[in-house]
Amino acid sequence: MHRSPAGLATALASLNRPSDRAAREALIIEGLGDRSPAVRDLAIAWAARYVEPLKLIPLVGESADSVLRNAALIALERQGPYAVNSVEQITADPDPDLAMFACQVLGGIGGPTSEAPLLRALARPEVNVVQAAAEGLGRLRIQGATPALIALLQGEPWLQLAAADALGSIGDRRAVGPLLALVPESFVAEAALEALIRIGAPAALATLFPLLIDRGRSHLRPALLQAVAASLTEAGPPEQLRAMGKTVEQDHAAHGLWDYLSECLSGGGEVPAPTTAGDAVEGDDRSHERGGGPLVRAAGTVVLSLEVSSLLPLVVRWGATREGAAWVKRLAARVSLPTETVSARLATHPDADVRAGCLAVMPPQAIGCHRLLELLVDSELDVRLGAIKALGELADGEAARPLAEKLQSETSSERGAAIEALARLPAPVVELVLAPFLAEGVSESLLVTGLAVVATGRLNLMADRVLELAGAGSERVRRAAIRAVAHLPGSRSEVTLLRALADRDAGLQAEALDLLVSRGGDRVVTTLIALLGAGDSLRYHVIRALGRLGAERAAAPLETAFPSAPLHEQLEIVGSLAALKAKRSRPFLLQCLQHDQVEIRHAAASALVTLADPEDLELFQSLAANSDWVLRSEAARALGQLGLSEGRSTLVELVRDLEPAVARTARTALAAHR
């Protein structure tokens, strides 16, 4: 019968008497086999909530109807811990199909108690059951299964594949030797290498490196390269690594390893990452290529770890992209390159990407101030930007004047980078070069730039002038000035910021409030509490600011302001009380749980979660039974946070909630319980 999701929901909701149970179950099971995915989804949610695991399990063995079988499997997985015990028993069922599906389900929902039944299933004669048990043990990452899985590596090929994959997931280094024994000749060599990549054992290097060099093994090269790279994640003996590096340098002929690494580092052979439909619209689906995929990173690891200096430029050029810079920098720091010689060579490399990459990933001390200053006039913008940034990191006063000149550069990115860099230099030299920017009568853009340096560097310089500019006629200058004022010590700066709360520009008022909050201080709290009495649009921001300041004494005035506030401010008040974590607000928040506005009830429940302590167990157990799913979800969060054994059964119930968001929250909370 074809039914709509709404029709099924209505029919199920009408079957709510105890005597309707059998009819409801029948309807749910019928829905599990429905051809409409929407109807099936609804039936799965109801099955997870209302059908006992022992009734679902036979459906899993339903070989004639794969739709019904899969829906029952999903429902069992949805039941999570509630179903674990029953499913564990089924792993011993004489019907091999039932036992196999039970092992599969356990892989998704099982826990420590699943080890014994899965190990017993691993010893069964049926290949499909053993395979499912091995996969389940791998998904649950059960260390105790390592010896049994190693034994399976001697079994038939399908079981070898499952065992290798499971051992990779578990990551136990006891498996390294047996996995290496399968490389390179066996049917499962690639699977064994995949497992070794995930385990990442230095002990594998001596075996794997000669195989990587061997041109006859080129079909295994991608996996071998990644496995070698994974084994290099811990530094090996330097002599051994250097010897290997020399071997690579010499293996320069066609199809040699040098050639292969060079090809990988140029992006060849990389499989593009899948992109979603949305990425294709506004995201940039080239970010994977720009950052380098697993093969590029593996080749980079090998080149840097083994110090293959002729290939270094190809690694460093990946640093020219934001995505690549992160991993190259991490790697370069780990392998401690002979940086000065190398950096000098790379910073003057003819390829602009290599120069830019070098500036992004090498320590600026290794490149040196003199060379960095030369690169400020490089023909490529990315190189100039890299040099500006590196000079900031170096914080050498010699760079102050050239960087100040960059403040007036034609390109906005250079101006921005120069502000950041100059702000990191010692205050006395900055003051010298900045004075002309903050002088009387200069243009608005010079004033704003100068103030930006002071604000970015949180510098205490030219304080009188900065305070004076906070009263300038131009909104741009006033805004830049209050940002600079925020970091000046003393009461004059605080008063200036408080005055800015009454600025004629509403955006500037809100920013002044933010700056005051980041300064903190008791006087600010007092002022903001007084501002709660003001009826303008700033009050909304003041309420939130009081929450961010974390001053418990703000709780009472916030509660007092609540009754006369409009809804959007009431929501902010409840949110701020949550941020204050003031125990005194508990009765007020409990009252809010009865409020006639649903959003207030939700916000109050969320705030009570932040205040939750063991005495609240009963409160959250009662919220777990509320008809409003948001309150049930908050109850799940709180019970997870409390971690009390008395709350576990409620969470197990919530894992089967009809509302998937509640079920997922409860499942996360239960995981925290373990």
Added chain:
Amino acid sequence: MIAGTEADWKLLTDLLEERFGLNFTGPRQEILEGRLRPRLDALRLDGIRAYYHFLRAHPGREEEFGELSRRITNNETYFFRETAHFEAILEHVIPELRETRGARSLRILCAACSSGEEPYSLAIRLTDAGLELTGLTWQIDACDLNPIRLDQARKATYEGFSFRACEEATRTRCFDRAADGRYQLKERYRRNVRFFHANLAAPFSGLGWPSYDVILCRNLLIYFGEVAFNRLICRFARLLSEGGYLFLGHSESLLDRGPDFEAVHLPHTMAYRRHIETI
């Protein structure tokens, strides 16, 4: 990553689905997150729940919904995308409707037209086919949720990426090169196209109650949730005249979607014709 619990995200995505029909659950939540971040920064909000509260209760919520609509709508479009539909309209739909329409103008709706490439592509095909010389007049109405895109559509000025599927000869013939290097569609292809703002998911969507012969709604329904999808299909059924045609994107289908339409298999594509007996 924006701070938010499972419940926070569900509240927000339910609200967006209710308001715009767009579904942002599952992997699409990540896309939504990327588009929301600048809004949270601008409003100085620290999490999804705060943003949800803003949209629910703040006096500035309507402006924010407007801002949001500009960010979360998919504006992917270009000239002569999925041209099989245009050919089907010319070669099969118009000859068939001509017999039943009599002298009245052919009325076409392009729903979710973004910056206008779709309705203008169709206008170019219809003009070039010389329909008016044979006595058939036509009118294209085009709507979108995003007012910025509608402004662009009205200006009818385009850049390179819009022409990725447009032949050079067609571009030269139908467009004038503007001083800024962009291309302006010639007046004769613009005069029968009207644009208006409409939220297809809203009860009072701005569509009004005209009677269209053809509706194109391509590559929109894939972003719609179940409820909004069904509601919009019902609305299209009401907006189409008897025997009128609905064209969806190639990856969209009305399979198992109720009784208002029948699938029609045309030589290079398929369409949905409104059942005459339901009128």
